[in-house]
Amino acid sequence: MSESDLPVPSVPNARDAVRALRPSQIREVANAGFGVPDVLPFWFGESDRVSPAFIRDAASAALAAGATFYTHNLGIAPLRAALADYVSELHGPTSCDNVAVTSAGVNALMLAAQLVVGGGDRVVAVTPLWPNLVEIPKILGAHVETVALGYGEHGWQLDLEQLLAALTPDTKMLLVNSPNNPTGWVMSRDEQRAVLAHCRRHGIWIVADEVYERLYYGDAGIDADGAGSRTAPSFLDLAARDERVICVNSFSKAWLMTGWRLGWIVAPAALMDDLGKLVEYNTSCAPAFVQQAGIAAVQLGERFTQELVRDLKASRDHLVRALSAVPGVDLKTPPGAMYLFFSMPGASRSLELCKALVREVGLGVAPGSAFGPQGEGFVRWCYACDTARLDAGVERLQRFLAQHGAH
Ligand SMILES: Cc1ncc(COP(=O)(O)O)c(C=O)c1O
Numbered sequence: 001m002s003e004s005d006l007p008v009p010s011v012p013n014a015r016d017a018v019r020a021l022r023p024s025q026i027r028e029v030a031n032a033g034f035g036v037p038d039v040l041p042f043w044f045g046e047s048d049r050v051s052p053a054f055i056r057d058a059a060s061a062a063l064a065a066g067a068t069f070y071t072h073n074l075g076i077a078p079l080r081a082a083l084a085d086y087v088s089e090l091h092g093p094t095s096c097d098n099v100a101v102t103s104a105g106v107n108a109l110m111l112a113a114q115l116v117v118g119g120g121d122r123v124v125a126v127t128p129l130w131p132n133l134v135e136i137p138k139i140l141g142a143h144v145e146t147v148a149l150g151y152g153e154h155g156w157q158l159d160l161e162q163l164l165a166a167l168t169p170d171t172k173m174l175l176v177n178s179p180n181n182p183t184g185w186v187m188s189r190d191e192q193r194a195v196l197a198h199c200r201r202h203g204i205w206i207v208a209d210e211v212y213e214r215l216y217y218g219d220a221g222i223d224a225d226g227a228g229s230r231t232a233p234s235f236l237d238l239a240a241r242d243e244r245v246i247c248v249n250s251f252s253k254a255w256l257m258t259g260w261r262l263g264w265i266v267a268p269a270a271l272m273d274d275l276g277k278l279v280e281y282n283t284s285c286a287p288a289f290v291q292q293a294g295i296a297a298v299q300l301g302e303r304f305t306q307e308l309v310r311d312l313k314a315s316r317d318h319l320v321r322a323l324s325a326v327p328g329v330d331l332k333t334p335p336g337a338m339y340l341f342f343s344m345p346g347a348s349r350s351l352e353l354c355k356a357l358v359r360e361v362g363l364g365v366a367p368g369s370a371f372g373p374q375g376e377g378f379v380r381w382c383y384a385c386d387t388a389r390l391d392a393g394v395e396r397l398q399r400f401l402a403q404h405g406a407h
Contacts, residue, residue: 016219021135021219025351025370033358040393041364045130045181045338046258047384052304055255055293062292071285073276075101075264079291079298083264086298090213091236097269098241100276101291103283104261105250109137112246113173114278115271116205117142126163128368128375130181131316132210135172144175148374150184155167155332156341161192167195169202179216181375182341182371182380183212183335186216189233189292193267196238196245205244208235211263214254214305217313219335230306232336253338254305255297262286262294281400315383315390322394323381328401338384341368345401346378354379356390360403361396 013019033039050056052395074080078098102108109132117123119141123406125134127146136143147163149156167174177188187195198205216232239245250263267275279285288296316333319340323329331342346353351369356375357363368378384388 011397026190026359026366029354039362039364042381043364043366046255051256054299058296061295062289065287069287073279076291079295082298100265102263103286104263108248108263113137121171124166125175127177132174139176142299144378156183164198171204179212179336185338186232186336190209211250216336237405260290319383319390339379340381363396
């Protein structure tokens, strides 16, 4: 038999767990907008402003000085030390042995999941939620249960008893993202305390995605020290550094560095050798000159971050006022992150609605269903831009509703 007579193998496929991953519905809406001139994009989670000059300059200087080599898996020592100081100031004593540098938040989430979950493990996630958190454990063969936030008079709220009941003794990991993408919900200190005590009792890992911790407006009575606080309540305020708590953070949001791919993990020192192995087999390290720029961000960026939060709060309030005046729109002011997650006529089929919005009036918002079935009925609007652009978006929304006879 010659080689050409061999049977043709079946079509090559990825593993079942990978094939079952949900494609991004935000991307699906963006694709529907291809060819539409002058789309106003509020669908992605990033600002329309470039990273600050002092950070770009630090990267340029590092490149000019030849920072083009591999680094330690866990990050360069000065950045780990700078991060340990930054975290210590915000959340209490933290050693550089508790800090690892990652290639942004999404890589940190993958590393955290790889550290603690495997095939068949039970994971619980609080939803609606940015899809990556729910999909990442599935890549590893874990089974993800969700506990939905409820929407009511006071905005998005957690049913604590429901969450504690879902955290059964055989649960391996809890995934909680606060401030939350997409809802802007912020977990209160008391809720964190109760969840931490419960997880301690049952040996459940908490993976806390706190990438929006600085985008916290402290004006919703979340906790006693809320007003004027520089961060949202964090599990790091309550947990010892050597217990089953892994906090994921990023340079993307507080310093507008989405394209740089730089983040960090705070975790027990006992995990670091194994975490270093995982970093080696994923990315080996974050780019050296990007890490140098990270030092500038954490050491010199406090004023920048505080001004950013002030601007975001003004944008949030502006959009809340403008959208609240649109008949049929229902929203509550969210205490954190950079999104409004609201209901409007047609949102019960949010994917179709968002495709129609971009096709017909060039308004780019994300469908609530992209954040899990619990997000259906809502749309997400990222308000990290100037108010003139927000006004132009609201005007398009009104035009769309008028065309569809909604008012
Ligand atoms: C909840 C949440 N976690 C993590 C990330 C990861 O961001 P990055 O990978 O840019 O750090 C995002 C990005 O939008 C997010 O919304």
